[in-house]
Amino acid sequence: MKYLRQFGIILAVTCIGELFKYFIELPIPSSIYGLVLMLTLLKTGLIKVERVKDTGVFLIDIMPLMFIPAGVGLLLSWKQLKNMLLPVCVITIITTILVMIVSGKVTDYMIKRRKPNE
CATH class of the missing domain: 1.20.5 (Single alpha-helices involved in coiled-coils or other helix-helix interfaces)
Structure with missing residues (x-):
């Protein structure tokens, strides 16, 4: 249950980053808004590190898996590359x-x- 709560916090901040992208029409990816928002919330203490640390560590551990689709995309577009x-x-x-x-x-x-x- 702890991981779901932590993932929910991270997901909520990410969704708010998406809303920022929608309302602030700058050429900045929504993920950057989410990262800056999360940093701000962590630095101000509104979100304690302990409330997202375990899920954050897990997401960093599985990060290499996130590059598999990009690698497959490179292989599929080899003729152009x-x-x-x-x-x-x-x-x-x-x-x-x-x-x-x-x-x-x-x-x-x-x-x-x-x-x-x-």
Whole structure:
């Protein structure tokens, strides 16, 4: 029952994110609205982490399963993709490196910023 309640909370926040997407006409996916809303609710303490933690851990554990349909879609559209395989691979490698660099720099900044306060 605990998992159903936790999943219900996550689902409710996700649905509110969908409503935000409907009423706020910006080119932002509804999942981003839901994530920002969940972060806000967790940071303000309106939702305690313990109330969604177990289901959140479960959803993260099964996340690889969520990529199976996307992988099958890639296999089904191989004829269209093979013509642009080289540019897609180059772009993927470059953006992955850029994301790693930026993530590392932001993490370094946050660690240095936090140490004097501890």
